[in-house]
Amino acid sequence: MEPYRIKVVEPIPITTRDYRERRYAEAGYNQFNLTADDVTIDLLSDSGTGALSAEQQAAGMRGDETYAGARSFFRFREVAEELTGFPHIFPVHQGRAAERILFSALLKPGQLSVGNTHFDTTRANVELVGAVVRDLPCPEAADLDSDAPFKGDIDLVALEAVLAGPEDVGLVLMTITNNGGGGQPVSMANLEAVSALCRRFGVPFFLDAARFAENAWLVTQREERYRDHSPRDVAKLAFRLADGCVVSLKKDGIVHIGGMLALADTELAKQCELLLIATEGFRTYGGLSGRDLDMCAQGLMEVTHPAYLKERADATAYLAQCAREAGVDSVTPTGVHAVYLNAGRLLPHIPSHQFTGHALASELYLAGGVRCAELGSLYLGEINESGELLTPAPFELVRLAIPRRVYTRSHLEYVAETLASIAKHPERVPGYRLTEAPAVLRPFRARLDQVR
Structure with a gap:
């Protein structure tokens, strides 16, 4: 059961298929263009969509809104330093603001950013400074059906070859968990090996640690050496292998x-601080209110609680089973x-150039008002200026991202029932074509239209 009880409720829209068909057409068949009132169950993202705890709300009331040197910052810094071990906390x-600042200070045009899998906004921030992304997922990631426990790992052989080669590597970035690679965890053994390689070749090593607590939980469940560790202890060990981290606290900060x-390096921290002040705000608030900082601090303490993580993992596994x-x-x-659905297997009649993953995500909305995200050829494929697919994604996936402490089991069962209705007649699901295709x-x- 959920290790909490519900204190505040919010009504959700219950709509008809006719309404959804009209609104989706008006939105250019892009779920990002829908409004909250159009959506019954929103699994588009787990970023910033969670429910605050009573203690987080109470912490927010203590927020200090002083422009420089607010008490809220020092409370936030104390928690963040204890967790990460890094002396420079911004x-x-x-x-993505942390990414922009770090990459602007550290990467030069033409340099490589090497990782297990860069997510879309991370990739964009690398490319905006003129650098180049190189993804090196482990071989196990290619088999969607295997029980390999750590498909989020990087390919260590390939990484060593790149680091030893002639190309200029600006940094190595490990995303935990690997969102673009199916939400799969990274093992501590893999992180230790990456850290050792980066030290050997003198390349900075960073974590994209948006889901650090969830990665730590899966390590305690799947990696024998850490079965007796707490998730917080594992997270601390992971942070201390790196030179720094970028973190979206909208995920495992539960805000x-x-x-x-x-950051660990003082000189790099000085460069980043100047960029921070110029673009985000003073170093002790960085674009956040004092109440936000206090709620972040509280969330960082709550997120590693084993009961919270166990229930969250159980809920996701339950949806996958259903x-x-x-x-x-x-x-x-x-x-x-998140649960990553294999749209390519369910809809073999829709070719990649008609965006198989997007087709399933669209049908989930049309059939039941469930909004979600495509992680297939629309997201990862190479597409020309005319909107034609040149190189498809390796897989056609649909991500059902579950907000933290928001939906109950019955909501997840409704999503599964909607999927079941689609699976009865998958041949009825149409493909899609691009009518507007932004370069970045x-x-x-993007805007699309149905292909019948």
């Missing part, structure tokens, strides 16, 4: 807004923050 308004850049029983496969083993961050701004 609050920012969200994770609606907030992020963090944490989906499989409905006839819809997903990436295994299931992670924590395509899924957020």
Whole structure:
């Protein structure tokens, strides 16, 4: 059962299929263009969509809104330092701000940012400074159905070859958990090996630690050496392997807004601080209010509680099980923050150039008002200026991201029932074609039309 009870409730919209068909057409068949009133169950993102605890609300009331040197900052810094071990803590308004500041200070045009899998906004921030992304997922990640426990790992052989090669590597960035790779965890053994390689070749090593607590939980469940460790202890060990981290606290900070850049190197910290002040705010607030900082601090303490993490992992596994029983496969083993549906297997009649993953995500909305995100060729494929798919994504996936402490089991069962209704007649699901295709961050701004 959920290790909490519900104190405040919010009504959710119950709409008809006719209404959803009209609104989705008006939105250019892009779920990012829908409004909250159009959506019954919102699984588009787990970022900033969680429910605050009573203690977080209470902490917010203690927020100090002093411009410089607010008490809230020092409370936030104390918690963040204890967790990460880094001496330089900078609050920012969200994770992509931390990425922009770090990459602007550390990466040069033409340099490589190497990682297990860069997420879309991370990739964009690397490319905006003229650097180049190189993803090196481990071989196990290619098998969606295997029980390999750590498909989020980086390919260590490939990483060593890149580091030893002629290309200029600016940094190595490990995303925990690996969101773009199916929400799969990274093992401590892999992080230790990456850290050792980076030390050997003199390359900075950073964590994209938006879901650090969920990664730590899965390590305690799947990596024998750490079965007797607490999730917080594992998280601390992971942070101390790196030179710094970028964190969206809208995930494992369980807040609606907030992020963090944490660094070990003093000179790099000085460069980042100047960029922070110029673009985000003074170093002790970084674009956040005092109440936000206090709620972030409280969330960072709550998120590693084993009972909270166990229930969250159980809920995600339950949704994946219900989906499989409905006839819809997903990436295994299931992670924590999301279920990744295998749209390509369910809809073999829709070719990649008609965006198979997007087709399933669209049908989930049309059939039941469930909003979610495509992680297939619309997101990862190479597309020309005319909107034609040149190179498809390796897999056509749909991500059902579960907000923290928001939905009950019956909500998840409703999602599974909607999937079951689609799986009965998958051949009825249409494909889609692009009518507008932005060059950068395509899924957020694209417009499409149905192909019948």
